[in-house]
Amino acid sequence: MAMSVSLQCLGLIILGAILVQTIAVAVSFMYFNKALNTMQESFSGSSVSCLINANPHLDSDASAAEDRRSDPCWQVTQQLHYLIEKNMADKFQNEISSAMKNEPTGALPVASDGARVVPLPKVAAHVTGVVSSTDPPTAEGSRSSRGHMGERVRSWEGQKGLSFLQNMELKGGELLVPRAGLYYIYAQTYFRLPSAAETEGEAKGHMGDAREEDGAELVQYIYKKMSSYPVPILLMKSSRTVCWPRGQEPGLFSLHQAGTAFLQPADRLFVAVSNASAMEMDGRASYFGAFLVG
Template sequence: MAARSSKRQDSECSTAPLADDIYERKACNSHCTLVVLCSVLAFFCAGLLAGLATMWVYFGQQIDQLRSAYEKLDLPGHGSDRWNITATVDEAVRMLLEQEEDQKAAADHTQVGPPIQTGWSPGSRKPMAHLTGNPRQNLRKHHGEVKLRSWESEQGLATLANGMKYRGGNLIIPVDGLYYIYSQLSYRFLNENPEEHSDKDANIFQLIHYTFKQSSYPEPQLIMKSSRSTCWSKRTEFGLYTSFQGGVFRLEKGDKVSISVSNAQMISFEESSSFFGAFMI
């Protein structure tokens, strides 16, 4: 009995240290978990603070840019009760966006072969036009001044480009600037029955070539003129004369340029002999 009691006591004594070891391990695991959680929380807080600091710096820069843009504005009513802060901020933002778009466009711009444009915009190629004679014109005999209204603007050698427009005999200027304006008219005298007239008889013509500019003034302004008096014998079968004129003029958007002539029925409206045009320089 004494031996059995001794063995039982030894068994109980041997199990006591094992229970203490398990308790210490559990405490250690709990401590490690707490340290890990604290570390993760500290890291998260540090990242959050860094993000907030970055956002603070970014918005500070944006506010400085808005303030700089605002200082450049000349706003009516500034300093009074009528001053609209919302409109001021909107205008400052618009200016910043336009500045960024201009910088991006300048960085991305590449020079390529120019397509013919239907409208003009700043930075595009310069407006130009070359109109040619239209043989289908039916001009009655008229010795006085007549405006030429049927130039060819689309077919053959004719060209309209980069915003220049044509309507009813008028070239319409799309933008302010200096333009070279030119025109050429070829006159041809035909005598159907030259042998029926004597040498004393003659045909006398005044061939006058006008270029007009029409702007905001009610009456067109004469800007170029060339003239010649011809005397062709009635025994002559035909006679030829060419009138050319050109010059540089300052024109404004919406100005109209046109050509008028005397004895229009004598003009040869072949595209290579009679033409009219303008281009920006």
């Protein structure tokens, strides 16, 4: 009996010791966990504060700025800022380089002497009027006989002065298209109409009776000739009705038009006007041209 009592007491003691040890371990775990959380929050707060407040430009005191530079936190944040700026600069540089390769730039190339050089299109022509010509424009009849309206202008210059030919040919007043594509075509014709007094004097000398006209109609045509089609095709037309000048000086008028058209190789372009005899064939006043745009 005494032995059984002693075994029971020993069991209770062991059980109590285990219980006390369990409680101690639980309390210790809770304490250290709380301490660890406190340290983690403190470290996180200090790290964020380090990243946010690390700004050497805010230090007005030189000694404080020097101390901050020796701070490891300041050094880490400055390195981080440098890496961020470098990555952003590289990214923007790559985007700009890609855009420059895919898009045409508006900057003009610079020659060795520093002057700006304007690159010419691959296919282009600008021909100008010739003041004196051995082949002046003559009347070619109506559409029924020649296939086009007006008088064809043949007196164009393609090599001198302001004119040029870039991979295009000028033959008989016509521009020969070398390759297929979309072309921008333009022309301007300048007219010098005699005064009413000169017109009436000429009428009296020839007919004996002067007839006063109220005005004149000026028309400019741009035609395309195709090797596969016998009749020229009208691309553009511009017209203007003007009054005869009443004074002693002649009247000066101009017609200008421009547009785009898709042309094939061997197509020819030419200009016709309603009254070629009144044209002022100055290279800066009457001109004709085209260039490939796409």
